Amino acid sequence: MIGKYEATIYEEGNGYTGAISLGFLPDGRRNRAKRKGRTKDIVKAKLKKLADELEAGVTSAESYTVTDAVRDWLDKGLKDRDPDTVTTNRILAEKHIIPNIGKAKLTKLRADDVDEWLDGLTDKLSTRTLLGVHSILKRSIRQAQARDKVIRNVAELVTTPKGKVGRPSKSLTLEQAKAVLKAAESSELHAYIVLSLMTGVRTEEARALRWMHVLAWDAKAKEWRPVAEAGFNRKRFAIYVWRSVRKHGDTKTRKSRRTLEIPKGVADALKVQHTRQAKWKLKAGEDWQDDNLVFCTRSGRPLDAGNVRRAFRAVTRRADIGEDWVPRELRHSFVSIMSDSGVPIETIADLVGHAGTSVTEKVYRHQLKPVITQGAQTMHGIFGDAPEKKARRSQRRRPASVTSA
Secondary structure (H helix, E strand, O other): OEOOEOEEEEEEOOEEEEEEEEEEOOOOOEEEEEEEEOOHHHHHHHHHHHHHHHHHOOOOOOOOEHHHHHHHHHHHOOOOOOHHHHHHHHHHHHHHHHHHHOOOEHHHOOHHHHHHHHHOOOOOOEHHHHHHHHHHHHHHHHHHHHOOOOOOOHHHHOOOOOOEOOOOOOOOOHHHHHHHHHHHOOOOOHHHHHHHHHHOOOHHHHHHOEHHHEEEEEOOOOEEEEHHHHOOOOOOEEEEEOOOOOHHHOOOOHHHOEEEEEOHHHHHHHHHHHHHHHHHHHHHHHHOOOOOEOOEOOOOOEOOHHHHHHHHHHHHHHOOOOOOOOOOHHHHHHHHHHHHOOOOHHHHHHHHOOOOHHHHHHHOOOOOOOOOOOOOOOHHHHOOOOOHHHHHHOOOOOOOOOEEO
16 A cells, blocks of 8 residues: 555566556546556655655646646636737747756656756846746746646746846937938838837837827817827827737736827828828728728738837948847937936826836936936927927917827
């Protein structure tokens, strides 16, 4: 007997086989779980472990591996996540987990094995990526625990090591920003770049922006109306930043939802984009996917993040500032330029959709400058798209719900 189970150990081949009786199968055959080993003691220890697992309700086969657990989690544990998150997790798992420790039997995985695996990645991955792959393993084993496939989650006993130092985010100088705007004029990404740089919206917010969320001020009716109805022959424009490409279309946080009055330069770029898109729609005919997106492919479909990144780098190359840039650094540049122009951090936090100034200070600490004056220049004043007189006029009768960018 081993625990409460009947057990036998017998010589077989070049070693020994042990079996625990689990009763009978529906067809009347005996149901036995077997373990093999070189010596009787090894087999007995395996049977003892098996009995403990059975008592704990563990039902996984001895062959159930880390790869099985990770792929089960990827298939079942990400059902409510946005497509980009799912893709990122799959790439990390297929590249860094499965090839390295995927063959390990889950019931035999030790904390030391996880430690060694993570330590082997420290010279290849950043700390943030290491945290990501470690989290995937922890959540995969946690799901396996919930399904009675393993007793302990050894990955949770391990501390994530620090990885290699990654390239810190950077921001464009004012001169570089002007060069990028100039270089972008011939790009289909022009309005996207102008909007991102001059309003500080997140990349996932820009990609989800719809024409119904682009507004024009109807001075006669004294109300904001969708630009598709009011037209571009207006003096003031705004955008609702209420959606993103995240799952369910939510912004990063509820505080991230905001309404921004946009500079004239952004409105002009959006007008060109609207005209360009109308031509695409006409040419695409029945193939046009009408999702009302401001930024889309020539067939109306959502922009892919990778394609946006490549197109943006082509623009920075033409601007002669190199290709080592990513679209989210337009947001960093917005913060930097606004801060350099004396805009208070409280205003910047509102503009970029942060819950408070502490988040802005932490994330954009390299872009922020000390503010000692209250005066603020609007973006169209900074980039010379409108005289100061217009900038002052745009401040009059601004609704409390609209923040000027």
